[in-house]
Amino acid sequence: MSVDAPTAGPAALSAAGPAAVRRARPALIVGVFVAAIALVVVLALVDLTLGTSHVGVGDLLGLLTGTGDDEALAVLVASRAPRVLAALLVGTALGLSGSALQSVARNPLASPDTLAVNAGAYFTVVLAAVTGLTLPFAVNGALAFVGGLAAAALVLAIARGGAEGPTRLVLAGSATMLALSSLTILLMLLFEQETMGMFAWGEGSIVQSGTSKVVRAAPVVLLAGIALVLWARRLDVLALGDDTASVLGLDVRRTRLVSVLLAVLLAALAVTVAGPIGFVGLTAPVIARLVAGRVPGMARHRLLLPLAALAGCVVVLGADVLLRVAVPGVASVAIPTGVVTTLVGASVMVWLARRLRDSGPTRSTASVSAHPASRRRVGVVVVVLAAAVVTALVAGFLLGDRLLLMGDVANWFAGVSGRQVSFVLDQRTPRVLAALLAGAALGLAGTTVQAVARNPLAEPSLLGITGGAGVGAVTAIVVFPGAPFWVVSAAAAVGALSTFALVYALANRRGLSSDRLVLVGIGVSAAATSIITLIVVLTSPWNTTMALTWLSGSTYGRTAEQVWPVAVALLVMVPLIVRWRRDLDVLAVDDDVARVLGVQLERTRLALLVVTALLTAAAVTAIGVVGFVGLLAPHLARSLVGSSHARVIPVAALLGALLVSLADTLGRTVIAPAQIPAGLLTAMIGTPYFIYLLWRTRRSAL
Known part of the structure; x- marks a missing residue:
């Protein structure tokens, strides 16, 4: 299958050659990033003003002017700020992860969800919870990484790294995800006390009791993100095709391996902090590629990856704000943010599917x-x-x-x-x-x-x-x-x-x-x-x-x-x-x-x-x-x-x-x-x- 418009998928990366550099407009590129950062800041500030308590905009502004009360400070430090920081971390991690996976698979439908990375990471986290032991954050993160990596390796092996088209990749990921989800549900049913509260968390919740998880995960996310950006030139060359990349001297196998490892690590950290927040890793890169397709010079990965990270922040924060506005009160705390991102991401997936056209005759079931x-x-x-x-x-x-x-x-x-x-x-x-x-x-x-x-x-x-x-x-x-x-x-x-x-x-x-x-x-x-x-x-x-x-x-x-x-x-x-x-x-x-x-x-x-x-x-x-x-x-x-x-x-x-x-x-x-x-x-x-x-x-x- 192929895409009707090159801006809708990784095919747009073919525009990242010398001609794209000559046509690049630095002022416009800077403007895009400034606008994206401004949007993230606005959504973060709005999210800080929303919650179940009566603390509002005036109370938060009072903290800045020194006239605020202790209750407003407690609400901000203990609840709202950790939630916003978690949204920023998760959005950044999943935006980078999804963008890298789409580039490696050269497939607009590749993401931590469709490659079963989130399902594998979530399964190992629940498996650890069954033991009843309180494991350190680093151990939980390592387990999530191993589970996500194993699931992604299986899916990519079946789908030949995405070379056989979006349908096979998504089918393989869906099958693996369903199997892992079945095992996860089985653990929850058999060990109800040990896994209490993990059902809603399993849809992805950025509710945090403090900033400890975010503080521990942030340095790793930052380092992995920097590594991906430094790896950007290799991803640009990989987008030209395996044969062309090999002729240009690129070690294709090593490039894929390192990129997948970094992408899975980022997705595993997001799961460890907030659970498997659905389809952010699909939606954010799609938004970034659509924007990059309209701005000359932005198709290169050194710009595309940071833009996808910002888009991920916008998606998670936007979903959280929408949830809190649409469902005010205590109910908004109980509803996982991942429910909203999944609904949005599923819509994006359907939109992408409608833009895909057949590459040839379908194999007859007969x-x-x-x-x-x-x-x-x-x-x-x-x-x-x-x-x-x-x-x-x-x-x-x-x-x-x-x-x-x-x-x-x-x-x-x-x-x-x-x-x-x-x-x-x-x-x-x-x-x-x-x-x-x-x-x-x-x-x-x-x-x-x-x-x-x-x-x-x-x-x-x-x-x-x-x-x-x-x-x-x-x-x-x-x-x-x-x-x-x-x-x-x-x-x-x-x-x-x-x-x-x-x-x-x-x-x-x-x-x-x-x-x-x-x-x-x-x-x-x-x-x-x-x-x-x-x-x-x-x-x-x-x-x-x-x-x-x-x-x-x-x-x-x-x-x-x-x-x-x-x-x-x-x-x-x-x-x-x-x-x-x-x-x-x-x-x-x-x-x-x-x-x-x-x-x-x-x-x-x-x-x-x-x-x-x-x-x-x-x-x-x-x-x-x-x-x-x-x-x-x-x-x-x-x-x-x-x-x-x-x-x-x-x-x-x-x-x-x-x-x-x-x-x-x-x-x-x-x-x-x-x-x-x-x-x-x-x-x-x-x-x-x-x-x-x-x-x-x-x-x-x-």
Whole structure:
């Protein structure tokens, strides 16, 4: 993929040659920096005047004139000044980090978020908190650095340093981030006391209790920033391309390695101070490059990097000011600043995705892991999978915090079981059925979305549909506490359909592009996750379990009425999908083939995506947000029975049901009486397979 306008991404760096120097206008460059610094100063001063106490502008001005009181001084020193200083430090660090990563990857969508640096750093910090030990700041920073570096190395290796385009880079980063987030949520659920308060902090909060963290991190950020600026000439040469840079005598490998190490160090320091503040490392460099593209001579990294640092300060301070103005009072303290930056950054990501155009034809899902299969093989596969699903169903009834026997289940069905057995099975049966039916729905939803998007790596959660359904469900629970479950189901369906409509409209620019659909979906999905956090923090700040339950996918506390929506959705939608099986075969190949064969392309595609959204919404109401089932099930189905959707549809449904059912049973049994949410297990199972898919297609493309 490439960018419509060179000013929108690292491609603009090609203008940094001698001609750019001759056209440079020093006065204009100085003016840009003066304006940026002035904006940072103004936002910082405004932020100092905002807070929960009654101390206002007059009181702060009184401190300057010597007429202020002790209360104003205490508020300034203990609360507001540390918060502003943290915003400046984090904005500087993430602006520099994101700019360096975009230059190394030569990709406008590279950032500490999309490369999973923040997720890796956050995971190691939470892992350290689980020990219950109070570790020194330097140790926490070192752990965050190691975690972020490991995650970035994996993502860059899979995406060949970003050489295969934005979509592969963001997909690899999203998969790695989801796996690390699943592990992090698991730690929070298992060690609730040790990690108390880290849920909101996990969205990025610049609230500080003093300046100790900022003071310790500031010298390292300053040194790393200076090192990057000194490294600027090498980054300028690297922007010309690996071959050209090598001819000019640049050690490309060493330049990349040092740049990534410095970028990860800066991002890790930001996480250690304020948590993973989302998308600042994406937004700030984009702003800097847009400005630099309009000012001759500013495209060189020695100017671009400081400008990105200032832009990062503007983004973080602006988000904090906006938050405090929009949500005055104590609530503004509880809401993480990272929620606002993530919403802004997700919008920037969607904007960038809309500016990207395809570099070539998309690989057909019909040819991915699809080998011709005989009817006998298909029959054997279906029979084996059906038997496995029945076995998983029985295991779900028998296993859990209390082990039962087949006789207990038989007596329960006959209505002659004891009180304890009846109580256990009354609680367990809706959970088992919810997992089974929701898994089948997600398997079918993944099948349709992969065919329509013509991308074997697409799935409902990566397209934002799952997140939208989660937003709708959580909103209904919060706004209508104690409401009938059909209200929650309807809200989830509305959320899924609305999100789908938004993603579809944004991605459908000059025709529906597969890559654009995935990138827009990932941006919208990130925004949906932040909205869920915002809703929970605003309405029930101490009840993080509710958010974690929806975000991790759990069958805990499910009742029969929560099973009915997904059962009804399957009864209605499966016949429609079966009816459109031939259209799915054609759509998975090529738009031109579909038109030649008389398929009403846009109408059929829209109808199938609506079916996908409804199936996903039903699954979310049953078990919450579960990822990767919609990826694994259809992909494994094609590898077993070929690409014909007449065969893929039943096999994908069975595989989805089997995967979620086994994950739910294992989650209820392995560490009983504690439980691991099913969605966390499917993410931990699905992520390695997803990375394997990316790695395998990487090698085939070489």
